[in-house]
Amino acid sequence: MINYNVNELFETIQGEGQYTGTPSLFLRLQGCPVGCSWCDTKQTWETDKADETDLQTILIKPADSPTWTALTADQILGIFKNQGYTAKHVVITGGEPCMFDLVPLCELLHNHGYSTQIETSGTFVIKAPETTWVTVSPKINMKGGYEVLASCMARANEIKHPVAREVHVEELEALLAKSPINKNAFVYLQPISQKPSATQLAIDTCIKKNWRLSIQVHKYIGIS
Numbered sequence: 515m516i517n518y519n520v521n522e523l524f525e526t527i528q529g530e531g532q533y534t535g536t537p538s539l540f541l542r543l544q545g546c547p548v549g550c551s552w553c554d555t556k557q558t559w560e561t562d563k564a565d566e567t568d569l570q571t572i573l574i575k576p577a578d579s580p581t582w583t584a585l586t587a588d589q590i591l592g593i594f595k596n597q598g599y600t601a602k603h604v605v606i607t608g609g610e611p612c613m614f615d616l617v618p619l620c621e622l623l624h625n626h627g628y629s630t631q632i633e634t635s636g637t638f639v640i641k642a643p644e645t646t647w648v649t650v651s652p653k654i655n656m657k658g659g660y661e662v663l664a665s666c667m668a669r670a671n672e673i674k675h676p677v678a679r680e681v682h683v684e685e686l687e688a689l690l691a692k693s694p695i696n697k698n699a700f701v702y703l704q705p706i707s708q709k710p711s712a713t714q715l716a717i718d719t720c721i722k723k724n725w726r727l728s729i730q731v732h733k734y735i736g737i738s
């Protein structure tokens with residue numbers, strides 16, 4: 515049975531991409547080797563045995579921390595059912611969730627009436643059912659290898675690319691030119707860290723390219 519290392523589990527409103535505004539159960543998995551300099555969840559990078567804790571500590575986490583607990587798919591479903599949550603959309607993020615085989619977890623959730631979405635960097639093979647909504651935020655020139663990234667791009671329901679400078683737009687254009695995406699997939703630009711110059715770049719480029727804008731709504735309204 516697969517153990518998923520869980521950093522956080524909470525109910526909120528999806529703040530990014532196509533599902534923005536959707537009440538969602540967030541499952542943040544521990545571990546990511548990619549190392550983006552601007553990453554807003556650096557507390558998830560290392561899976562240190564000394565940071566292993568119990569479920570109650572994870573459920574009441576008051577602030578970002580590297581603590582995690584190992585849970586099976588059945589335990590995660592049990593928590594979703596027993597916590598009094600109303601959201602029926604589950605967002606699996608991290609860290610890098612595709613370090614885990616997400617098929618058994620997503621299938622179990624689908625069988626119990628939940629929809630699922632994963633947020634991934636495109637640096638690991640995506641192991642999730644066909645009906646899982648896949649958000650790929652491609653980590654270009656990072657560890658992982660091009661073949662994996664290309665297969666993730668082809669699988670994506672949406673591409674969501676963080677930008678702060680023109681070079682980030684150019685690297686996405688270069689990737690899209692050599693790496694086909696689904697004809698129904700959406701392309702989003704997301705300003706890095708709410709910087710006004712990044713937001714302006716994203717606005718201007720989205721209008722020019724007919725792409726979509728994803729601002730991290732949760733950060734503007736001060737929710738997790």
Ligand SMILES: C[S@@+](CC[C@H](N)C(=O)[O-])C[C@H]1O[C@@H](n2cnc3c(N)ncnc32)[C@H](O)[C@@H]1O
Pocket residue numbers: 546552553554555607608609610611633634635650651674676704705706707708730
């Ligand atoms: C924290 S990552 C976790 C999932 C996965 N590792 C990934 O990168 O997609 C979730 C999303 O937040 C984005 N992100 C991370 N730090 C950001 C920042 N400072 N500003 C804007 N977006 C950020 C990522 O690119 C990704 O789309």
Ligand SMILES: Nc1nc2[nH]cc(C(=O)O)c2c(=O)[nH]1
Pocket residue numbers: 526527528529530555607608633732737738
């Ligand atoms: N509200 C909210 N929406 C989000 N969308 C993607 C997030 C992430 O950290 O992956 C995130 C998050 O941390 N909070």
Ligand code: SF4
Pocket residue numbers: 546547548549550553554555556558608609610635653
């Ligand atoms: S891949 Fe995702 S979690 Fe990993 S460092 Fe980059 S933004 Fe952070």
Ligand SMILES: [Mg+2]
Pocket residue numbers: 554555
């Ligand atoms: Mg976040």
